[in-house]
Structure formats: C-alpha cells, structure tokens
Amino acid sequence: MRDWILPAAAGLLTVCVLVLLILLIVQKKRIDRLTQRIDRFLQGKDLADLEQVVTDGFRDIAVLKRNMNTVANALNQISDMYALSIQKMGIVKYNAFDEMGGNLSFALALLNKDNSGLVLNSVHSSDGCYTYVKEIVRGESYVMLGNEERAAIKQAVESDNYMQ
Secondary structure, X not given: OHHHHHHHHHHHHHHHHHHHHHHHXXXXXXXXXXXXXXXXXXXXXXXXXXXXXXHHHHXXXXXXXXXXXXXXXXXXXXXXXXXXXXXXXXXXXEOOOOOOOOOOEEEEEXXXXXXXXXXXXXXXXXOOEEEEEEEEEOOEOOOOOOHHHHHHHHHHHHOOOOOO
C-alpha cells in the first residue's frame, strides 16, 4: 500500500516544479520589460538629473495649479457677466394701422436670465417709423404696455431655448 505514495509524491513534486518554473519565466519577462523601461527613462541621466526631472515636475504642477485658479476666477467673472447679458428674445410682428399692410411694425423683447431687459416697439406708418423703448424688470414694466409688447415679453419669458 505504501508503494504508490512515493511515485505519486514524485509526480506531484514534478508538476509543482513545472508550474513554479513557468511562473519564474513569466516573472523574469516582466522584470526584463520593467528594467528596459527604467533604462530608457534613465538613459544618459545620473542621480542629479533624475532629481531635476522630479523637481521640474513638481514646479510644473504648481504652475498648473496657479493657472487653474486663474482660469476658474476668469470663468466665474464671465459667468457673472453672462447672467446680465441678453439671453431671451421674443418678437411679435403686427400691423399698427389697418390701412398699412405687411405687418411692418414689431415689438421686440430682449431679456436676461432674470427676465430683466427691455422691450423695443417700432411702429411703422405712412408718415414714418417711430421707435419706443421700455424697461422690463423681472418680466414687468412700470410703464403701460401695449398688447404686442406684452405678447413679446411673454414669449421671451417662456422661451426655453435662449435666443430663439
């Protein structure tokens, strides 16, 4: 009964040695590739050069951080200015006088994101063209508005696509 233990153990040890040999070869290849990469990186460099590379890298990172802060501040300023810019528009063309054709008169509302801005009303008649501007604050005017002006403001306030 004991006669089979020795050959089985020898076979098992042989398999283990073969597996370990394969693992050793794989690890040797990995080490060789890593050594080649390190040699390429350090080619022509001594310890002082390597220290300079690392120092330069840290200096570059510090410069990038400062630049990133500058860009972030500029972006905040632009964002603040954008909030005040005209972002919404509404236009209503109409015929101011029955005898005139072509809907040559119009009311144009230009508003920022807070619905503040102006409404421009251009009335075209046979005598000429007259233009009126009224201030809009949060979608409301302190001056009486005509139907077309109210419609242009409503169109701008309700627009979901800016400048459309």
